[in-house]
Amino acid sequence: MNIENRTIDPQVHVGYVVDADRPVLTLTSERKASELVSKHSHLRGQLLFAIRGAMKATTDDGAWLVPPSQALWIPPGVMHEVEMAEAVSLRSVYIDPSYVEALPDECCVVRVSALLKALILEAAAIGNDYQPETAEARLMLVILDQLKKIERFPLYLPFSSEPRIHRVTDSMIANPADNRTLAGWAVEIGASERTLGRLFIRHLGMSFGAWRRRLRLLESIDRLGNGASVTEVAYELGYGSPSAFIAMFRENLGVPPARFFSDQR
Structure with a gap:
């Protein structure tokens, strides 16, 4: 199988934007089958979530399989790469460093409830230019509350x-x-x-x-x-x-x- 390698550009990627007034930023992207996003990290924590397709994420410590209906939480600064064996429709969420203290300090696969999925899709539709103290900003805070309740799954293989x-x-x-x-x-x-x-x-x-x-x-x-x-x-x-x-x-x-x-x- 031929793997197409992709890299992350810190100059334009939302995962590198530090802004406490925008605690949640989102990224919508479509990934092709047999695509590899090469090893990188983010300043923000990432909830790697796909509404379609499965992914495998790998760090120096292990590998996580991420099927649809579940997501991978990746804390800030963790080096990782992501491989798509099939076409994947991503709706990733990035959490500002000032809001990650109550979230896991290690990678883990978590269940995305119907409510959390609906919130993520709504946040992606809103975009990343929302202002503090608005209805859009309050919705982002609800996402943070939901992430504090996430249920872990044993889809991790340590190395x-x-x-x-x-x-x-x-x-x-x-x-x-x-x-x-x-x-x-x-x-x-x-x-x-x-x-x-x-x-x-x-x-x-x-x-x-x-x-x-x-x-x-x-x-x-x-x-x-x-x-x-x-x-x-x-x-x-x-x-x-x-x-x-x-x-x-x-x-x-x-x-x-x-x-x-x-x-x-």
Whole structure:
């Protein structure tokens, strides 16, 4: 797949405008499939939100899958890149640094409620030239109140530069269906099973098994969103049966795949 690389220009991008009188600024853009917005950061916090299409955002610490109906909160100053596997219709929101204290200090995928979505669309329609103490400015403050209530989702895959961990996780990313046990990987990298298990906890904050399940969850959402069937995805990701895959999906997201994508639509 040929990836088209795009860059961000700080001179014109709203993410670099610091203005406490305009706490919320918005950006509407249409992104093509196979497009990559190269690594950058903003002075403002960003709620990366698309009304159509899924994205993957990556930092030095990990990767987040962002399907429609959900968004990625990116605090000010966090370097990130964003890849569009399909066409994406963006309605991003940028929060002035003076208003981010009550918001998460780390990247996280969050649910966009019907109310928050309506507010974002209205803010995008209003534009960025509103004045303080107006009805438009008050609507922007309601967006800030809604962001303080955001519900996080487990669509994050942590990375580590620790050489042994990096070797295992890179191999599993290349082949999510690899069913080797922790003991099998320990032999592969020349460490004991106990040592490798401790490395996963220390550097990734989760066990080997939990990390692999998270990888497969993100991969499954990506593949299902691109039209693959539940049965195809289950076997492609190393599950012995579709029912085992559905059980994993439900355990992590609370609903089976069909319901998850139905809710997004």
